[in-house]
Amino acid sequence: MSLTRRQLAAAALIAAVPAVAASPAHAAAFSHGGSRRTRTLYIAGDSTAAQKYADAAPETGWGMALPFFLQQTFKVSNHAVNGRSSKSFVDEGRLDTLLAAIRPGDLLLIQFGHNDAKAEDPTRYTEPWTTYQDHLRLYIAGARARGARPVLATSVERRRFDANGTARTTHGEYPAAMRTLAKAEGVALLDIQALSIALWQELGVEETKKYFNWTETEQDNTHFNPPGAIAVARLVVRELLRTRVLASRDVRRLDDDIPESWITWPQPTA
Numbered sequence: 113m114s115l116t117r118r119q120l121a122a123a124a125l126i127a128a129v130p131a132v133a134a135s136p137a138h139a140a141a142f143s144h145g146g147s148r149r150t151r152t153l154y155i156a157g158d159s160t161a162a163q164k165y166a167d168a169a170p171e172t173g174w175g176m177a178l179p180f181f182l183q184q185t186f187k188v189s190n191h192a193v194n195g196r197s198s199k200s201f202v203d204e205g206r207l208d209t210l211l212a213a214i215r216p217g218d219l220l221l222i223q224f225g226h227n228d229a230k231a232e233d234p235t236r237y238t239e240p241w242t243t244y245q246d247h248l249r250l251y252i253a254g255a256r257a258r259g260a261r262p263v264l265a266t267s268v269e270r271r272r273f274d275a276n277g278t279a280r281t282t283h284g285e286y287p288a289a290m291r292t293l294a295k296a297e298g299v300a301l302l303d304i305q306a307l308s309i310a311l312w313q314e315l316g317v318e319e320t321k322k323y324f325n326w327t328e329t330e331q332d333n334t335h336f337n338p339p340g341a342i343a344v345a346r347l348v349v350r351e352l353l354r355t356r357v358l359a360s361r362d363v364r365r366l367d368d369d370i371p372e373s374w375i376t377w378p379q380p381t382a
Contacts, residue, residue, distance in 0.1 A: 149217075150187055153178070154210055154260075156201060156251060157192035157223035159335060160268050160344075169377040170337045171325045174268065177338075177345035180370050183362055189213070197236040198224035198247035207251060216259030219357065221348075222251045223304070225267035225286040226334070240289040248290065252297055263357055264294045266305035268344050271312060271324050271333035279313040281305070302351035308344060338375040 155161050161175040175190040182188065191210050193201070201207055201224070214220060224247075228238040238244040248264065255262040266287040272280045281287075287305040294301035312320050323340030325332035336344065349366060352358040 150185055151217050152187050152189050153219045153221060154214055155188065155190045155192045155221050156207065156210060158196050158226050159194035160226060161190065161192035161223055162194055163190050164377055165380040166377045167380060170327065171335045172338050172341035172375055174336060174341045174344035174348065176375060177342045178348065180374060181345060181349040181363055181365055183364055186362060195227055197227040197238060198244060199228065199238050200236045202247060202250055207254060211254045211258060214255065214258050214260045218260040219263055220251060220255040220260055221263045221265055222248065223265040223267060225283050228286060229284060240285040244286060244289055245293045248293055252299055261357065263300045263302060264290050265302040265348065266290050268304050269309040269312060271320050273317050277317050279309050281309060300355040300357050302348060302355065304344065304347055304351065307347045311343065338372040341375065342370045
């Protein structure tokens with residue numbers, strides 16, 4: 113597969129924008145002194161991270177819980193959208209919109225893989241070791257060209273167990289392809305796939321139902337309810353600390369219980 117005309121144009125635009133060089137003045141602008149502006153953590157991803165609205169409750173994207181763990185020096189701008197892959201997010205112009213807003217010192221957290229694997233849908237499908245990595249490079253280059261920091265996150269795992277109660281992986285080679293790309297590009301990697309499947313294994317077959325969108329009318333093993341979204345957001349922030357993308361002074365409440373009532377679902381915008 114080759115990149116589309118839109119993707120090639122986006123890549124050319126990214127290449128044309130001079131990268132913001134790191135300098136003492138630039139570092140000082142984002143120091144933890146009183147003059148430091150609020151930084152933004154942007155999320156590019158799919159339905160597992162996305163903002164949900166009142167018509168979808170209690171389904172909850174983990175991005176909705178992320179602000180609970182960040183100090184007020186960070187705000188979250190959640191651009192994740194249901195059903196998108198690394199390819200369709202670009203093709204629909206969503207990466208262009210995000211990059212138009214991002215600023216030096218901001219973070220771009222990139223999680224795709226769930227929908228990249230949909231081989232039956234050419235508008236979303238990417239191949240793990242070729243076009244998937246090609247598309248992720250567009251996000252990385254775009255963030256860096258604007259002085260922002262890209263961060264890759266492997267896809268959070270679905271709830272799937274075998275007959276022996278062993279949690280099973282569902283994302284094929286996409287997590288490995290992302291890990292390899294992160295190393296090659298020198299990008300911080302949050303291994304949410306590995307951490308989440310370990311958590312599901314620890315919780316077990318029945319207890320994990322309390323973290324996914326299981327209701328009287330739906331048995332959803334992909335999307336989360338409030339406890340699940342909070343648990344995954346906690347994993348994300350712990351990984352941001354482990355990889356030194358964030359410092360301890362940037363986070364809060366990592367060891368606290370977060371009330372489910374803090375999750376709210378606004379009405380859809382017109």
